[in-house]
Amino acid sequence: MIRKRISLRQELPLLVWLVVVWAALWQDFSPGNLLFGALIAVVVARVFYLPPVELSGRFSLPQALLFAAIFLWDVLLASFQVFGRAVFSGPRVRNAIVAVPLRSHSDLMVTATGHVLSLVPGSLVVEVDRSTSTLYVHALHVATPADVQRIRRDVRRTEAWLIRVMGSKTELAALRGESVKGTEP
């Protein structure tokens, strides 16, 4: 088996996460436990090899916190909307599968966008076309073409948020150019 060599810098987020999980499960954040956790994290990452996640190298904490707040608000709102649909529309609900082409072609951004969409009740990713980075989103209660447009806009807005949080510099520049020209649909 040929293994791509992973630099420590690329592996660091994974190792930090493993140490945090270790300490959280022991409920002990003392230096000794953290050190032992780090040792185990390195061994686990070496023995159970996985292809590295290609991060863009950029992460904006303020944007991430803002996005987390917006995400929770969206989930709250959507939860009650779906609740309402379940009670009042029920079997008469009409849905749609909408193709949404994304801006970014990086695996991480497509995965993250799909993840966020699936977590918000009311939208679900049925299929992903990796070559064109298109998401096929199943959405609840879509009756008119205007609803389809709304879903496409919402999905691309979610992606724009994720680009602002952790997209690469070129993706961010493309996003900025887009909003200046006002081509955002």
Add this chain to the structure above:
Amino acid sequence: MDPSPTPLDLLIDLLSIVCILAGCLMSLAAAIGLLRFPDLLSRMHAATKPQVLGLLLLLTAVGLQLRSWAVVPVLLVAWIFQLLTVPVAAHMVGRAGYRTRHVHRELLTVDELDEVVQSAARGETPDGRPE
């Protein structure tokens, strides 16, 4: 135990009650959705709710009642693992359901995936180029 509860105790209890009730309401909503919605994919939407918002509310209530900072990371990790695994499961079920034709097409107003599947079945890429 402290026999006389302070106002802070009351506030924490009250907040926990609200969180637990709202979390249970989310589970109830999911149950109603599972019963009322007509097909697999719309039922999947109902099933997402208790796992994201409902679990967050219930874990918040647990954290408030335990009153210990040491459990907060555990609860957070539990929630994050749910957030990481739920969409994968939902996507696999939804995708398998679509491919095995368990989707009621008459319930869809628009199906833009169907065109792609049809053209792929004829051996073309979506823009009409041969593969």
